Amino acid sequence: MSTDELISQIRKKNSFLCIGLDTDLSKIPPHLLEEADPIFSFNKAIVDATHHLCVAYKPNTAFYEACGIKGWEALAQTMEYINTKYPEILTIADAKRGDIGNTATQYARAFFEDLSFDAITVAPYMGRDSVEPFLKFSDKFTILLALTSNPGAFDFQTKRIEGKELYKQVLETALTYENSEQLMFVVGATKAEYLKQIRAIVPNNFLLVPGVGAQGGSLVEVCRYGLTKDIGLLINSSRGILYASKGKDFAAAAREQALQLQKAMAVEMDKI
Numbered sequence: 001m002s003t004d005e006l007i008s009q010i011r012k013k014n015s016f017l018c019i020g021l022d023t024d025l026s027k028i029p030p031h032l033l034e035e036a037d038p039i040f041s042f043n044k045a046i047v048d049a050t051h052h053l054c055v056a057y058k059p060n061t062a063f064y065e066a067c068g069i070k071g072w073e074a075l076a077q078t079m080e081y082i083n084t085k086y087p088e089i090l091t092i093a094d095a096k097r098g099d100i101g102n103t104a105t106q107y108a109r110a111f112f113e114d115l116s117f118d119a120i121t122v123a124p125y126m127g128r129d130s131v132e133p134f135l136k137f138s139d140k141f142t143i144l145l146a147l148t149s150n151p152g153a154f155d156f157q158t159k160r161i162e163g164k165e166l167y168k169q170v171l172e173t174a175l176t177y178e179n180s181e182q183l184m185f186v187v188g189a190t191k192a193e194y195l196k197q198i199r200a201i202v203p204n205n206f207l208l209v210p211g212v213g214a215q216g217g218s219l220v221e222v223c224r225y226g227l228t229k230d231i232g233l234l235i236n237s238s239r240g241i242l243y244a245s246k247g248k249d250f251a252a253a254a255r256e257q258a259l260q261l262q263k264a265m266a267v268e269m270d271k272i
Ligand SMILES: O=C(O)c1cc(=O)[nH]c(=O)n1[C@@H]1O[C@H](COP(=O)(O)O)[C@@H](O)[C@H]1O
Pocket: 020, 022, 060, 094, 121, 147, 148, 149, 150, 186, 187, 188, 210, 211, 212, 213, 214, 215, 236, 237, 238, 239, 240
């Protein structure tokens, strides 16, 4: 998927919502546990109930890997379902990979070729040769962690090295990578006050912003400095949507939560 196609989907749906498919067997409605593949059944119901309100789905691979082969199969089935039934929707593998070049190439093949994801989250710590193998896939996005939503973000990311915060150096250096126009950056919604400075460094790249809802980030605050004339934002919510109800109405409850976020996004888009 190209950036232009993503922007056109956002304008069509009046939404820049990304729904995180962090499917946790201990949190899904108990009646689904009787099904042959509870993870896929849950994801299918969530996707069918919310696809018109969002432009991206982001399965976090940890939740699938934790279930072994069955989890991996459920992830593959979920991807096949979304890509077949809703091909216009961006799919993000939240895998947070990062390794030396030849290994990075295998990660890229696993998620872009085998599972047909449109994008993957990548940790920048190992530098250029660990990121560029992902960027070689021309129709795919590589989403680099810049300033994350968790408290531990202050351990390293905001520390100054030679006078400049590490997350700023990540942004600036990543822009020198080959095919950097295919980069997006992760900025936590809990760090909204940093967005003005971040936008000054990366005015054009999309930002993936997790941390609204369960982690306490504010959508309005994120939009204040993050939104650009070409939108430039994907705001993610996982638990706040997926687990709105543990009853048989879980998909309708998820749709309602997604609708509230979509409506708030439409208001923000009207301001630009
Ligand atoms: O890369 C991510 O998606 C990510 C980066 C970050 O800084 N913070 C963060 O919460 N995430 C992911 O975004 C999702 C947030 O989930 P909720 O807090 O339930 O909405 C989880 O899958 C996290 O792993």
